[in-house]
Amino acid sequence: MSDVIKLKKGLDIRLKGKADTVYGQAASPELYAIKPTDFFGLKPKMQVKEGDKIEAGSTLFTDKNLTDVRFVSPVSGIVEAIRRGERRAILEVVVRASEKPAPVEIEKLDTAKASREQVIDKLLQTGAWTYFRQRPYNVIANPTLNHKAIFISTFDTAPLAPDYDHVIRGNEEDFQAGVDVLAKIAPVYIGTHGNNSSKAFIGARNATVTAFEGAHPAGCVGVQINHTNPINAGETVLTIQPQEVVAIGKIFAQGKLDFSRVVVLAGPEVRKPLYFRTTLGAQVSTIVAGNAKTADEGARLISGNVLTGKQIAADGFLGYYDSQLTAITEGNKSEFFGWITPGCNKFSASRTFFTWLQGKKEYTLDTNTHGEQRAIVVSGEMEKVFPMDIYPEHLIKAILDRDIDKMIELGIYEVVEEDMALCDFVNTSKLPIQKILRNGLALMMEEVG
Numbered sequence: 001m002s003d004v005i006k007l008k009k010g011l012d013i014r015l016k017g018k019a020d021t022v023y024g025q026a027a028s029p030e031l032y033a034i035k036p037t038d039f040f041g042l043k044p045k046m047q048v049k050e051g052d053k054i055e056a057g058s059t060l061f062t063d064k065n066l067t068d069v070r071f072v073s074p075v076s077g078i079v080e081a082i083r084r085g086e087r088r089a090i091l092e093v094v095v096r097a098s099e100k101p102a103p104v105e106i107e108k109l110d111t112a113k114a115s116r117e118q119v120i121d122k123l124l125q126t127g128a129w130t131y132f133r134q135r136p137y138n139v140i141a142n143p144t145l146n147h148k149a150i151f152i153s154t155f156d157t158a159p160l161a162p163d164y165d166h167v168i169r170g171n172e173e174d175f176q177a178g179v180d181v182l183a184k185i186a187p188v189y190i191g192t193h194g195n196n197s198s199k200a201f202i203g204a205r206n207a208t209v210t211a212f213e214g215a216h217p218a219g220c221v222g223v224q225i226n227h228t229n230p231i232n233a234g235e236t237v238l239t240i241q242p243q244e245v246v247a248i249g250k251i252f253a254q255g256k257l258d259f260s261r262v263v264v265l266a267g268p269e270v271r272k273p274l275y276f277r278t279t280l281g282a283q284v285s286t287i288v289a290g291n292a293k294t295a296d297e298g299a300r301l302i303s304g305n306v307l308t309g310k311q312i313a314a315d316g317f318l319g320y321y322d323s324q325l326t327a328i329t330e331g332n333k334s335e336f337f338g339w340i341t342p343g344c345n346k347f348s349a350s351r352t353f354f355t356w357l358q359g360k361k362e363y364t365l366d367t368n369t370h371g372e373q374r375a376i377v378v379s380g381e382m383e384k385v386f387p388m389d390i391y392p393e394h395l396i397k398a399i400l401d402r403d404i405d406k407m408i409e410l411g412i413y414e415v416v417e418e419d420m421a422l423c424d425f426v427n428t429s430k431l432p433i434q435k436i437l438r439n440g441l442a443l444m445m446e447e448v449g
Helices: 116-126 172-183 221-228 242-253 392-400 404-409 417-426 433-447
Strands: 004-006 031-034 044-046 059-063 070-072 077-084 090-097 133-135 150-153 188-193 208-213 237-239 260-266 274-279 299-303 310-312 324-329
Touching (some): 044 090, 116 242, 150 172, 150 221, 172 188, 172 242, 188 221, 208 221, 221 417, 392 404, 392 417, 392 433, 404 433
Parallel strands (some): 004 208, 150 188, 150 237, 188 208, 260 324
Antiparallel strands (some): 044 059, 059 070, 077 090, 133 237, 260 274, 299 310, 299 324
């Protein structure tokens, strides 16, 4: 392994409820959904209607702006519902499975002999192109651009995140096959967790492998991009997750369209945190039932981690890019004297409580923000947990001022929500930092493109 990049800034939030590296059993759900809301900036154009019979891999909708990009069904069955929200915006396309999900046999493509254009075309045809996200902005990738690089973070430092070494065990060859495919599109960069990652990650061929050590957000791909090959003005890069690389490897090496995924159920409100084998877009009810507390029991279920995930119902659907379900205590109870009450069970990033002397103690935290929004003060508290050469507090103020030139100067092209999620957690102003950042990115897309 080459030199290790050691990040000095960051913060590990030690939540109770980490899963053991064993698998639980859960029945296959009947319903699956692909949610356009999981893709920022997407304008879906429906290709099916309610009641249509479809096969796994059939197109559900396309992107009006990128017409070649297809969003496909992970299962065979019937289109159960097309659920809409305000202004008839499509929220979910729900499919009722007619059989147990299984890989679909498709025509192979020899990666070694295929051209870049053939590889991209195959990914577009199978719907696998949607596994890529493009930076800046973290949007669906444009297949017509010449992207600078593709980045894969093979570890996740977010609270209770899945262990990707465990997740891809048994699929090492497919991961390498996927890397070989990606190398046809652009140079591949892989970030590993020090020298402790799987040999499939550390020894990956056709890629530049870099080791990282440090607290969260060391596992965020944006941090790794910043320290290895930063994004300059006019450049674009692609990011993709390990399980999606495996899925691409199976398309080319095995001729199989496989939508299976491994998800971890974890958190302080989970009775027995475990890993589960499921399918992309699956309804989570069969995983959650009997394993985690519900809203009626004072818990909040999140698709994703506690910093960046989205709240869903117990019969909701797994997010498109999520490999984690988290159940955490709902912070809907008032506390006598609030945050100033001393206690041995309170976690603090600023050492407000003496619990910082208790080593690696794990905590049962809830969703309470312990305060109201107030004016942002440039105090340096965000910089302490932000391991990038960017001043997050100044960037947020520039976004609030809608000062585009200042936003560019302060590095808005290099960050997305997950990179600044800890800033959301530690800032005493209680401002929604991730939401403000997304509004800034939306402004940049509108004004700059």
